[in-house]
Amino acid sequence: xxILALDSATAxxxxxxxxxxxxxxxxxxxxxxxxxxxxxxxxxxxxxxAGLDLxxxxxxxxxxxxxxxxxxxxxxxxARGLSLALGRPLIGITTLAAVAAGVPASEWPGAVIVxxxxxxxAELYVQAFDERLRPLTSPAARQAADIGAELLxxxxxxxxxxxxxxxxxxxxLLAAGAVVHTTAPARPDAAVVAALAAVAPLPGEPPAPxxxxxxxxTSPRRAxxxx
Amino acid sequence: xxxxxxxxxxxxxxxxxxDGERNIRADIVLSQTELHTPHGGIVPEIxxxxxxxxxxxxxxxxxxxxxxxxxxxxxxAATGGPGLIGGVIVGVMxxxxxxxxxxxxxxxxxxxxxxxxxxxxxxxxxxxxxxxLVSGGHCQLLIVEGVGRYMRLGTTIDDAxxxxxxxTAKLLGLGYPGGPAIERAAKSGDPARFAFPRPLKGRPGCxxxxxxxxxxxxxxxxxxxxxxxxxxSPQTVSDLAASFQxxxxxSLVDRTRRAIDIFRERYxxxxxxxxxxxxxxxxxxxQRLSDLADSxxxxxxxxxxxxxxxxxxxxxxxxxxxxxxxLTDGLDFSPRPRWPLDPNAPKVIGAGVKA
Numbered sequence: 001x002x003i004l005a006l007d008s009a010t011a012x013x014x015x016x017x018x019x020x021x022x023x024x025x026x027x028x029x030x031x032x033x034x035x036x037x038x039x040x041x042x043x044x045x046x047x048x049x050a051g052l053d054l055x056x057x058x059x060x061x062x063x064x065x066x067x068x069x070x071x072x073x074x075x076x077x078x079a080r081g082l083s084l085a086l087g088r089p090l091i092g093i094t095t096l097a098a099v100a101a102g103v104p105a106s107e108w109p110g111a112v113i114v115x116x117x118x119x120x121x122a123e124l125y126v127q128a129f130d131e132r133l134r135p136l137t138s139p140a141a142r143q144a145a146d147i148g149a150e151l152l153x154x155x156x157x158x159x160x161x162x163x164x165x166x167x168x169x170x171x172x173l174l175a176a177g178a179v180v181h182t183t184a185p186a187r188p189d190a191a192v193v194a195a196l197a198a199v200a201p202l203p204g205e206p207p208a209p210x211x212x213x214x215x216x217x218t219s220p221r222r223a224x225x226x227x
Numbered sequence: 228x229x230x231x232x233x234x235x236x237x238x239x240x241x242x243x244x245x246d247g248e249r250n251i252r253a254d255i256v257l258s259q260t261e262l263h264t265p266h267g268g269i270v271p272e273i274x275x276x277x278x279x280x281x282x283x284x285x286x287x288x289x290x291x292x293x294x295x296x297x298x299x300x301x302x303x304a305a306t307g308g309p310g311l312i313g314g315v316i317v318g319v320m321x322x323x324x325x326x327x328x329x330x331x332x333x334x335x336x337x338x339x340x341x342x343x344x345x346x347x348x349x350x351x352x353x354x355x356x357x358x359x360l361v362s363g364g365h366c367q368l369l370i371v372e373g374v375g376r377y378m379r380l381g382t383t384i385d386d387a388x389x390x391x392x393x394x395t396a397k398l399l400g401l402g403y404p405g406g407p408a409i410e411r412a413a414k415s416g417d418p419a420r421f422a423f424p425r426p427l428k429g430r431p432g433c434x435x436x437x438x439x440x441x442x443x444x445x446x447x448x449x450x451x452x453x454x455x456x457x458x459x460s461p462q463t464v465s466d467l468a469a470s471f472q473x474x475x476x477x478s479l480v481d482r483t484r485r486a487i488d489i490f491r492e493r494y495x496x497x498x499x500x501x502x503x504x505x506x507x508x509x510x511x512x513x514q515r516l517s518d519l520a521d522s523x524x525x526x527x528x529x530x531x532x533x534x535x536x537x538x539x540x541x542x543x544x545x546x547x548x549x550x551x552x553x554l555t556d557g558l559d560f561s562p563r564p565r566w567p568l569d570p571n572a573p574k575v576i577g578a579g580v581k582a
Contacts, residue, residue: 034561036316036319036320036561036562037559037560037561038559039320040320040323040324040327040558040559041557041558041559043327044327044558054328069272069275069313070312070313070316073275073279073313073316073317073320074316074320076279077279077282077316077317077318077320077321077324078320078321078323078324079324080279080282080283080321080324081283081320081321081322081323081324081325081328082324082325082327082328083283084283084286084287084325085297085324085325085328085329086328206283208280209276209279211276215270215272215273215276216270216272217266217270217272217273
């Protein structure tokens with residue numbers, strides 16, 4: 001199975017071509033912005049480096065968030081456009097699952113694996129997984145103190161924390177006396193996204209973004225007079 | 228030549244297929260009005276989300292309606308700005324992805340150029356021509372010298388004309404979007420009952436201003452409420468709407484007359500006055516501009532209403548015009564929230580920086 005995967009949902013950008021467990025080509029950058037400019041040229045370079053003929057792709061894969069709204073929409077719009085034009089199914093993977101799957105397997109045994117991602121707001125995007133990467137909690141946007149208390153109730157012998165907001169959550173767990181170990185990765189990686197997509201069921205619809213925050217709306221500054 | 232056009236710069240998600248013989252083969256517009264109405268105006272984040280949710284489905288439908296497949300396309304054109312950046316990103320990325328996947332040229336279209344060239348899709352109009360572009364986000368007078376070549380003669384120093392319509396409609400409790408609502412109410416109103424100011428009328432130059440007019444309407448509403456008590460009678464609301472609409476028309480006609488003088492001084496050939504943008508859908512305004520054109524020996528060209536409000540057919544058409552000149556864009560094109568048609572136009576004090 002051949003998969004083209006991409007991610008631009010957090011402060012990073014990556015593209016990978018994956019075939020039956022082997023990463024044929026991958027490119028990664030750390031970047032807060034500019035994904036709309038960088039993503040397609042990166043896809044083009046990775047395609048060329050992998051010697052890939054686009055029509056031989058079986059699946060496409062993309063991160064759907066939670067993350068930065070602008071970047072995740074850039075990635076999803078790109079992936080949905082590719083899927084439509086190539087007539088190939090698109091698999092959506094959450095950023096939290098992608099980061100969790102990037103944690104080295106040697107760290108899994110006996111641990112609760114917690115992914116915490118920066119949301120550019122007061123809350124963190126958080127999800128906990130067991131030692132076989134099965135979800136223990138749902139993806140959520142929570143204050144570090146609140147989610148910390150909930151995680152402590154899992155009374156794990158060991159917490160393995162990943163994601164670019166892992167430090168903020170680690171501080172809360174450490175203060176409560178838990179055994180905490182922070183590890184890589186900080187952000188999703190398209191090669192991991194591809195591997196997850198290879199075993200995912202095919203969706204009937206193009207994947208939708210996972211924002212976790214309702215759209216911000218501003219109310220009118222001054223109410224109109226009653227007429 | 229067959230081009231797929233994509234438009235996502237404001238609150239309409241749109242996809243269209245247009246050919247080189249000026250046939251609109253498919254033209255689908257999905258309005259988000261219902262999503263924004265409860266908020267009394269367009270909410271950028273809501274708009275961006277809706278564009279992403281619908282755009283790929285709309286493109287599939289447009290191709291199907293046109294009876295063509297991706298293999299039949301010559302290029303993909305998408306609005307690259309100016310506009311609400313969240314939506315523009317969705318359209319640009321989708322367009323670039325399709326172009327890349329099918330190995331087609333990509334064209335990033337200035338939304339304003341889409342409006343500016345739409346008259347050449349609906350009518351036989353040669354360059355140069357004078358353009359009055361009036362929409363919810365823009366109010367400009369431009370000389371269209373050619374594809375990609377514009378000279379701005381005037382712009383608004385505060386609100387766009389469409390904004391003034393929206394805000395006045397809200398004030399009068401007529402709802403959103405304001406343009407059609409004001410026009411409906413004004414039909415049975417007396418345009419002479421309230422003497423609203425004609426902003427900048429008689430002043431040199433071709434700039435526009437609508438903020439003062441908006442304030443005058445508000446003050447009149449408050450004064451009338453005091454006199455007649457709440458709620459205002461439907462007739463008074465209609466009179467307010469008609470008086471406001473006439474003031475806007477007077478102002479636009481006065482500024483356009485000045486622009487005609489400048490245009491004629493520079494070009495002996497051009498005789499077309501093109502009006503485009505959402506506000507150009509206003510029948511009263513079209514009538515007034517038609518009268519002006521007649522008295523000045525010009526020909527008024529107003530694209531059909533469907534091409535005046537935001538749509539993707541005009542984006543596809545601008546794509547055709549640019550593709551013919553080889554003006555394609557790279558896959559590294561970066562969406563542009565601000566993108567003036569005439570980058571050399573002097574900055575106007577008080578004007579927004581968008582365009």
